[in-house]
Amino acid sequence: MTEPHPDDAPYTGTSGDRTATGLRVFPRYLPPATPEQLARRAAHIGWVATKHFGPSIFKRARAGDVRNVSPEDFARPLRQTFEELGTTFMKFGQLIASSPGVFGEEIAAEFRSCLDTGAPVPFEDVRHSVEGDLGMRLEDAFASFDEVPIGRASIAVVHRAKLYDGREVAVKVLRPGIEERVSIDMDLFQPLLELVSRATGEYVAGQMLQVFDGFRLQLGEELDLRNEARAIHHMAELLERVDLPLVTVPEVYDELCGSRTLTMEFLDGIPVDDLARIERFGFDPAPVVTQTVKGFLMTAIRWGFFHGDVHAGNLLLLGDGRIGVIDWGIIGRLDHDTHQFFRCVVEAALGDDDAWSDIAAYAIKTYGAVVEQGLGMSHEDFAQFMKLTLEPLLRAPFGQVSLVDIINAPAAKVAEARGIQAEKMTVRAMVKRVKEQREIRKLAVESGAIESEFERGIFLLTKALMYFERYGKMYMRDVSIFHDEAFFRAALDAPAD
Numbered sequence: 001m002t003e004p005h006p007d008d009a010p011y012t013g014t015s016g017d018r019t020a021t022g023l024r025v026f027p028r029y030l031p032p033a034t035p036e037q038l039a040r041r042a043a044h045i046g047w048v049a050t051k052h053f054g055p056s057i058f059k060r061a062r063a064g065d066v067r068n069v070s071p072e073d074f075a076r077p078l079r080q081t082f083e084e085l086g087t088t089f090m091k092f093g094q095l096i097a098s099s100p101g102v103f104g105e106e107i108a109a110e111f112r113s114c115l116d117t118g119a120p121v122p123f124e125d126v127r128h129s130v131e132g133d134l135g136m137r138l139e140d141a142f143a144s145f146d147e148v149p150i151g152r153a154s155i156a157v158v159h160r161a162k163l164y165d166g167r168e169v170a171v172k173v174l175r176p177g178i179e180e181r182v183s184i185d186m187d188l189f190q191p192l193l194e195l196v197s198r199a200t201g202e203y204v205a206g207q208m209l210q211v212f213d214g215f216r217l218q219l220g221e222e223l224d225l226r227n228e229a230r231a232i233h234h235m236a237e238l239l240e241r242v243d244l245p246l247v248t249v250p251e252v253y254d255e256l257c258g259s260r261t262l263t264m265e266f267l268d269g270i271p272v273d274d275l276a277r278i279e280r281f282g283f284d285p286a287p288v289v290t291q292t293v294k295g296f297l298m299t300a301i302r303w304g305f306f307h308g309d310v311h312a313g314n315l316l317l318l319g320d321g322r323i324g325v326i327d328w329g330i331i332g333r334l335d336h337d338t339h340q341f342f343r344c345v346v347e348a349a350l351g352d353d354d355a356w357s358d359i360a361a362y363a364i365k366t367y368g369a370v371v372e373q374g375l376g377m378s379h380e381d382f383a384q385f386m387k388l389t390l391e392p393l394l395r396a397p398f399g400q401v402s403l404v405d406i407i408n409a410p411a412a413k414v415a416e417a418r419g420i421q422a423e424k425m426t427v428r429a430m431v432k433r434v435k436e437q438r439e440i441r442k443l444a445v446e447s448g449a450i451e452s453e454f455e456r457g458i459f460l461l462t463k464a465l466m467y468f469e470r471y472g473k474m475y476m477r478d479v480s481i482f483h484d485e486a487f488f489r490a491a492l493d494a495p496a497d
Contacts, residue, residue: 023234023305025331028223028259030183041184048084052077075110082111086119087178088185088219090154094311095463115313118152118175125176126157133258141256145171155182155222156329160266168266169253172225182219218308218460222329225262229254231328232264235307238299246291246322267324269316272471278317288323289315289475293468294487300461301346301491304334308460310467332460337362342461343492348387349394349482350489356387398469399477 033041053074082089093114096103126149127138138145142161150170151158155178159171175181221227229252236249248267256263270277272292278285292315300306307314308330316324334342341362347355360383377385393401472481482488 023230023331023333025221025227025230025333026224028179028220030179030186030220030223033180033184033187037180037184038187042188045085045188049077049081052080052084075107079111079114082114085185087154087175087181088189090114090118091219092189094154115311118154118157120152121149121157121173121175123147126159126173129173129176130171130261133261134256142169142171155219156225161263163253168268169256169263170250170266171256172228172262172264174223174225174260179223182223186219218330221331224259225329226257226259227331228262228327228329229257229264231331234305235299235325235328238303238305239295242295242298244291244295244298246288247295248318248322248324249328250324250326264326267316267318267326269318269324271312272315272317272323273312273474275474281317281319281321283321285317286475288317288321289471292323292325293472293476293481294484296464296468297346297481297488298491300332300334300339301343301488302494304336304339304342304457306332306461306464308332308464310464312467312471315471330460332457332464334457334461337365338457338461345390345394346482346488346492348391349480350485350492353387356383359383359390360386394482395480397478398472398481401469401481 055077079093082093093111097108097111097114130141131138134141143164143166145161146159149157149159156172156174159173161169161171163169232249232252236251239247239249250265250267252265253263270281272278272285272289296306296310307325307328309327310325314325314327316326318324341359344355344358344362348359357379360379363386364379364382
């Protein structure tokens with residue numbers, strides 16, 4: 001067995017806190033890439049990147065302007081590069097496409113095609129994988145199994161099938177050789193982003209570097225589908241404890257699941273952002289989406305647990321008026337301090353003035369005395385400053401706020417205290433900071449100063465809020481996110497167990 005990467009250490013949970021009660025997740029350990037594999041893939045990446053970036057660079061060089069780069073000058077060739085390289089690159093492209101709050105609407109729109117499909121997988125390879133994983137012939141496991149997939153994602157394909165009792169199911173199967181490909185790509189992805197950053201001088205490329213660390217942590221868990229099965233079971237149990245009748249998850253058929261195969265109930269629905277098709281249902285989807293947003297926030301508030309990849313394709317509006325939440329391969333689990341910070345934000349939104357002191361304390365504990373020293377404020381002054389900054393955002397209608405700005409406010413104040421303007425930071429400084437942050441986090445985790453879940457939890461929570469910000473602007477523009485005060489007070493007061 002290969003030695004696990006420090007970032008892939010299994011999550012063991014923390015007794016006595018409110019984090020992901022009863023859920024255990026174990027990442028698949030990726031095989032180390034050989035020098036030969038890295039060399040071959042690096043040559044391929046270099047050739048593909050040169051093919052797509054070459055014309056733009058040549059055009060700018062002829063014009064004598066290699067500094068002023070528009071988003072189109074690097075976003076389109078980068079998207080084309082990602083799509084041709086596939087697998088891990090497509091997965092990262094999906095994150096960009098779904099994160100206009102970080103990368104901007106124009107960049108996100110350019111990468112939207114990454115959400116559609118991945119490369120096809122020969123059916124015989126799918127058959128071989130399923131039979132090897134389940135230990136039985138495909139014909140013994142399923143009454144019928146469609147050879148044409150209904151979904152082709154970056155790391156797995158999904159086929160529709162039927163059980164012998166007549167139930168329709170969706171069968172998710174990892175792509176052959178995905179572990180090896182991800183392992184190689186992870187070693188080469190960051191150098192490519194650094195190269196793009198330096199070549200384009202574009203701030204957004206530097207943003208990609210910052211997002212990359214959180215991205216790599218999630219992949220180890222996604223590559224064992226037993227983690228997803230456990231997460232669906234866990235969410236189903238949580239839904240039995242709360243009053244959210246419009247939210248559902250697919251049933252999992254454990255006897256037909258393994259590390260590379262997940263068999264679950266087939267939910268026939270329409271992505272939540274497909275307004276034209278949803279209109280055919282003939283009912284108002286806004287209450288359904290509102291309940292979904294509330295459900296997401298409720299599980300994060302009570303248990304520090306949430307779906308970590310709520311893009312529109314994973315939220316399916318069903319014909320019976322419910323919404324099916326699928327694809328639980330990425331889940332968020334907040335460490336104790338971050339969970340308490342998130343609860344304090346909700347308490348502050350509901351009018352608890354004492355919560356602002358706790359929010360200030362969290363910022364100071366997390367980011368250091370530079371918060372108070374840099375701004376020249378006492379703890380009490382800083383708490384009041386945070387209140388004046390955030391309270392209007394927490395109470396404003398959904399269509400007027402950025403959820404990401406709310407959750408990232410402490411970090412933004414740290415940047416101000418250090419005199420840093422992110423938009424004006426040089427690419428060299430961005431790359432240097434990412435490397436420094438990674439080393440600091442590694443030392444802190446090894447010394448026990450912080451839990452390894454901290455950065456990943458914040459990363460996934462921020463990413464999920466980016467998605468919900470979009471849905472909120474579509475369906476909840478005129479109400480604040482915490483307008484149902486009774487619901488959120490109940491979520492805060494309810495026991496975690």
